[in-house]
Amino acid sequence: MNRDVDIPVRKIREDVWEVPQSYKDYMRVPARIYAAEALLDKMKSDRTLQQTINVASLPGIEKYSMVMPDGHQGYGFPIGGVAATDFEEGVISPGGVGYDINCGVRLIRTNLMEKDVRPHLPEILDTLFEYVPAGLGLSGKVRLSYSQLDEVLKGGTEWCIENGYGWEEDIERTEEGGKLKAANPEKIDEKSKKRGAPQLGTLGSGNHFLELGVVDEIFDERLAKAYGIEKQGQVTVLIHTGGRGFSHGVCSYYLRSFEREMSKDATLSKILSLERELACAYLNSDMGMDYFEAMCACANYAFANRQIAMHWVRKVFEDVLRSPAEDMEIRLVYDIAHNIAKEEEHEVEGKRKKLCVHRKGATRAFPAGDERLPPVYRNIGQPVLIPGSMGTRSFLAVGTETAKLETFGSCAHGSGREMSRTAAMRKYRGSEVREELAKRNIIVKTRERRKRDVRRKRDIPFDKYGELAEEVAAAYKDPEVVIRSCEVSGIAKRVAAFRAIGVIKG
């Protein structure tokens, strides 16, 4: 079961572990694991540790190849992987970003209380479901021409605000102001543009969701208040989605191109033979920079996607509750990317360096005082969003000095999968998952499947809510364990917890 028990892992301190660079000759830096022992043991049952070790072979990697407490096996990099490479001499790797570029989360607060919203919950969810389509391959309500799509790719959240999809204040409450300046629409292939143009403002599938919740517990009153989180029972909204089919197309396109290019370079050829999924290109090369600029465009698309979804949340609350969004104080707390490679400066061995920080299923977590934070949060610290799964709590945390010093200002991004989708489908029935949540007063809305649309697996009976089983809480790590490990290792500090009352599941 535990295939990686032979890897030498030594304890650095509570919930921090290290595999020395000397373990393999291709490692350029040690591998670091931020996790409680039980989480570390789970990482040994799949390829998580081996993948973290492989990432340590990337040219230009600084300090450590890291994996966060919710880490598990992914494509090339583990999900939960963090790796920073020298921007001048190092490489960029699409596997260190993921297929869903700028998949991320947005937390919204309101001044409404659970009792105000409960009676209207079914209507709110039904209406939201119309405005923010959930499921594979669907089109959104915003219709874009190709030239408008290019404007979105360059402008991100700014384009949304200029075109009536949000408030000016939403911009500074989004990581990087919702706009990566290096974005270049010309670096996107036509096929991805065609696929992505109609999908803006859609939720997608899998673990993507739009969730109405309430404040369940406040751990730090001062910070919570600064983030607009004031009391138990206060209604909040979480949106988890990313760059849709658009980003998937771009990632696939560049992975293919990278593999062809790598065989021409001796150093990169070795990486390709070690692990094909670690395709990469020097940032200081045409191919590397093309991907970087395309990836930034995808990131802007995803920021815009979540911004437009929030716009519909404001509109639906207005329509159903018959009150202006301003009066209900439907305000963005923060929007954060958790699948991205960012140009950031960090201190390495006493020197400030320009790095490419890959966060793949990992969240930026800057502490108070960081000059890159917007004025509203500069003296408070960056809000860190760690959503749970269906029926478990989600957390709002804050970045720490330890994170800044050790993990290039990064921490966990959520609970992390623990059971494969197929395994979850075999073990649980979607309808039962839905009923169990209903017993706990959590309404789940999702696209119902028709029998003829579902490719039958012989041992799994048809269920119109079948896909819900893939996202059952038991298929994920317990978020309480993940947040504890973030705190014990020192890379984040919890501020508040939320529990869901209504979920639109993608």
Next chain:
DNA sequence: ATGTTC
């Protein structure tokens, strides 16, 4: 994650 197999 994903027009769930270019």
